[in-house]
Amino acid sequence: MYEIESFICQVLQDMEDDGVDPNTYTYTALITACAKAAGTRLGVQAVDRGLDLLGQMRERAIEADTVTYNALLDACAKAAAAAAADGLTALDKGFALLGVMERSGPRPDYVTYNTMMHVCAKAATYQPHGRECLQRALQLLDRMEQGQVTPQVITYNALVDTCARAGQGRDGIDLALSLLSRMEESGLKPDAITYNSLINTCARAADSDARHAFESALAVLARMEKALVCPNVVTFNSLATIVARAAQAGEITDPGAASSQGQQVLGLMLTAGVKPNVVTLNALLSAVVAAGLVGGEASDDD
Secondary structure, eight states: OHHHHHHHHHHHHHHHHTTOOOOHHHHHHHHHHHHHHHTTTTTHHHHHHHHHHHHHHHHTTOOOOHHHHHHHHHHHHHHHHHOGGGHHHHHHHHHHHHHHHHHHSSOOOHHHHHHHHHHHHHHHTSGGGHHHHHHHHHHHHHHHHHTTOOOOHHHHHHHHHHHHHHTOHHHHHHHHHHHHHHHHHTTOOOOHHHHHHHHHHHHHTTTTOHHHHHHHHHHHHHHHHHTTOOOOHHHHHHHHHHHHHHHHTTSOOOHHHHHHHHHHHHHHHHHHTOOOOHHHHHHHHHHHHHHHHHHHHHHHHO
16 A cells, blocks of 8 residues: 555645646546556555545545546456455445436446446455345446446446356346347347356356256357357357356266267367367366266265
């Protein structure tokens, strides 16, 4: 914290010594520095320092514009990503800032809401709060539309990513698929990130509902190809992860079944012209091994 505090104090002192008054640009730049620091071990401490700077702006009657607030929200997103335990704290601070913007300005823009979506996604990684983060992300979409700010592809991508990180099983898959439909109905074209996040949502649910997860992922892959969006190695690695997680959770207990699903994934990859990498092969190998171990234990019990 010393380094960022020293930097801020030095900049403001140098300006005062030179008889230069800080303005909106000055404080926004300093808050941006806090945002970068929030991505380190400082986390929410750097967010709080940015909030202190916002307070100084108010005391000096210096206008904070949308860019200023967006920099603070970016700090919240980086803090949530840096430390899972800080996720909810960062999320609460972000929503408080958004509330100020919606009530008294400056008016939030698409960057504001998209950044808040990312805060939700990062905070959702901390599983005990996954459902809450997901619900708040969905509220953001409604607030965005009520504020006449048009959701973009990146907005939905962050929402689907939140579904994946929140780990809500079958419900998470079904919600992610409904978001895909809502996105398409609004005239937006999903990209590779959208589809990969959807398949990742399926992968996160594989340890509780393997069949639904695998079938849903294959359906997403079919929609992806129909939309002429090329799958990549990330796409198929998520498919391979479904097989691995299902076996590790005891959802697949037959090594032959695990091998068969693995061969199906490899076949789809080759058809798409995508070369498997070490992540793909390790996931499929671990699926066969895990299924063998679980199956062996089941046989011993019998």
